Amino acid sequence: MKKMVIVLLSLCVYASLLLFSVHKPSSGVSEEYMTDVGKLMPVKVKKVVKGTALSSIQEVIEEAAKKDLKISIAGKRHSMGGHTYYHDSVVLDMTGYNKILDFDKEQKTITVQSGATWDDIQQYINKHGLAIKVMQSQNIFTVGGSISVNAHGRDIREGSLISTVNSFRLLNADGDIINVSREKNKELFYLALGGYGLFGVILDVELQLTDDELYEMNTETLDYKEYNDYFKENVIHDPNVKMHLARISTAPDSFLTEMYVTNYERASGVASLQEYNELKDERLTAVSKFALGMARDFDWAKNTFWKLQKNYFLQTDGELISRNNVMRSESKFLEYEDENDNDVLQEYFVPVDAFADYIDDLRSVLSEEELNLLNITIRYVNHDEGPVLSYSDEEMFALVLLINQGLSKEDQMKTEAIVQKMIDVTLGHEGSYYLPYMPYPTKAQMLRAYPRTEEFFEKKKQYDPDERFTNFFYEEYEQ
Known part of the structure; x- marks a missing residue:
């Protein structure tokens, strides 16, 4: 019974794996x-x-x-x-523009319309023994949306999503359809990928796939000061470790000190992929919602939940899971209809060698602030070719913060002030932050984190002089 409780409550941990938080729109917002x-x-x-x-x-x-x-x-x-x-x-x-257009099993490529979700692709390729190279930890997002923010995932051997895009078609402001790749219209390749929809409509995308694999999950605990050396010695230089994630405690009793890490190592032995490759579905949603709700409201619940989820993952040590299933996580349980607050995300990137000092400085800031921090997941972002708005030009740890905040203007201003302080700490360690979230960072912070910002906006006006494609992000930060 105790293990069952641990299993049920631990499902909440997947909250920290989202790149984008999940909520139902408020019923108070009219259809217009x-x-x-x-x-x-x-x-x-x-x-x-x-x-x-x-x-x-x-x-x-x-x-x-x-x-x-x-x-x-x-x-x-x-x-x-x-x-x-x-x-x-x-x-x-674009969600209805979601057909799978072409598939080449031998070349391991698939071409999909941009409204297709990663789940659509997984359902199609799983039976062929293939898997996605890079995506978020949830498969509910559209391909077009994901490449527009240049998402990254758990695979430490791959870079961000741009590294898996072979080509795409772009409908520009003049109504022309342009073929874009590293060879054709190369400049647009690095502008529209990670371009937040400002250069046109991404119509369809050819993605490079990889083989599905069977992994063994191995989890252990450690102190945050040990993480940097642990990662270098036991993870990045071990070719059998294909995916990795870590979590650091946000519970009051062990705030930003205790960690546990999970490595997904290529399985050895007699077990076959076919025994484990059936795609899993969400379940036990009601219990997970309840447990996360308790952690939102009570410190004792945060302490209890941290211990339960840590113990659960330690008990899963040695379990087997397919690559496709590693990339499928709970998301429906995060939906809730509270009219007064919601969960938002922040994501910060910090050089690997700066991790322990960064955590110390982050803890110092947050110990003086009232921030309802629910979870922090840590991933590794491998250096690869990046778009003009690249969030990382070297190997980084990415910290995904799940924060509960109120909806009022006062609550938003409080969160904004704390976020700006956290970003200052991140920039002080030669880090960066991710752009798909609330426009809390200042323009000066964006210029420092993204040194090619002015170039990006100049190219935007060059390719779209009438500024036909726009959004609030553009309005806020365009220089």
């Missing part, structure tokens, strides 16, 4: 208004058009040009800073 899952920035839009065919998408572009309307591009709307809409804009909803 639009918001994202963060619920913090509802605005009136001109209309929402669901793109289901190329012709319908082209009609939106043509109408906007004739009537001088702004266009915003939306998928699942999990970016939280107004990246997917704009006041009085035409919002192009």
Whole structure:
């Protein structure tokens, strides 16, 4: 019975694996208004058009040009800073544009329309023994949305998502369809990927796949000061470790000191992938919602939950799981309908060698602030080719923070002030932060974290002089 309780409560841990938090839009927002899952920035839009065919998408572009309307591009709307809409804009909803167009098992490639989700791809390729190379820890997001933010995942042998994109087609503000790759229209490749929908509509994408594999989960605990050396000695230089994640405690009794790490190592022995490759579904949602709700409201619940989830993962030591299933995590249990608060995300990148000192400085800041911090997951971001708005030009640890905050303007201002302090700490350690969240960082912080910011916005105006494609992120940070 005790183990069952641990299993049920531990499902909440997947909250920290989201790159974008999951909530139902507030029932207080009328149909003429639009918001994202963060619920913090509802605005009136001109209309929402669901793109289901190329012709319908082209009609939106043509109408906007004739009537001088702004266009915003939306998928699942999990970016939280107004990246997917704009006041009085035409919002192009791409979720219905989701067909799988081509698949080459031998070359390990798949071409999908940009509204397809990662789950759509997994369902299609799993039976062929193939898997996705890079994606978030949830498979509910659209491909177009994910590459527009250049997402990253758990695979420490791959870089960010851009490294797996072979090519894509882009519908620009003039209504022209452009083939984009590292060889054709190369400049646009590094602008539109990680470009937050500002350079046009990504229509379809060819992705490079990899083999599905069977992994053994191995978990151990350690002190945060040991993590840097542990990672170098036991993870990054061991070719059998293919995926890795760590969590550091946000519980009051062990705040930012205790950690546990889980390595996904290539399985050895007689077990076959076929025994473990059936795609898992979500379950036990109600219990998980309840447990996370308790942790939102009570310090004792945070302490208890940290111990339970740590013990649970230690008990799973040695269990086997397929690569595709590692990339499928609980998400529905994070949906809740509280009218007064919600969960938001921040993500900070810090050089590997700076980790312990960074945690010390972060703890010093947060010990003086009132921030309802629920979870921190740590991943490794391998250096690879990056877009113009690249969040990392060296090997980094990425810390994903799940924060509960109120919806009022006062609560937002409090969170904004704390976020700016945390970003200052991150920048002080030569780190960076991720852009798909609330526009809490200052313009000066963005310029420091993203030194090619001005170049990005200049290229935006060059490729889209009428600024047809826009969103609140652009309005906030365009210089």
